[in-house]
Amino acid sequence: MGMTVLQSTPRVDEDVDLRERIDPDRPWQAVVWDDPVNLMSYVTHVFREYFGLPRADAERLMLAxxxxxxxxxxxxxxxxxxxxxxxxxxYGLWATVRRAPQ
Incomplete structure (x- = not known):
């Protein structure tokens, strides 16, 4: 009879954790997500008020x-x-934090 050797394979979350330790200087991002509630004008207002953005920049982000x-x-x-x-x-917006892509 032969012996079976079980090998451990890394989990995906372990790989992500390893990348974070390898590149600790990679920045993080604040991401605002679309929602069915807030008006486009309100989202623009929030970006202008909170981040102090000019209207054109706030509108560009709102359109994204x-x-x-x-x-x-x-x-x-x-x-x-x-x-x-x-x-x-x-402010009532949907937002998350994520690692910046490499």
Missing amino acids: VHNEGRAVVAEGVREQMELHVQAMHD
Whole structure:
């Protein structure tokens, strides 16, 4: 009779964790997602008021949210992105934090 050797295969989440440890300087992003509730004018207002953006920049981001389903509104250290996301939630917008793509 032969012996069966079981080998452990890495899980996908372990791979992601490993990438984060290899590249700790890769920035984080605050992403605002499209929702069925907020008007485009309100989203533009939030971006102008909270981020201090000129109208054209705020409208460009709002249109990305509306047309593409999401927009990256800020990029930097994780703690700051978490603060931005909490602020977006306080305004009633849907937002998440994610690692910037490589």
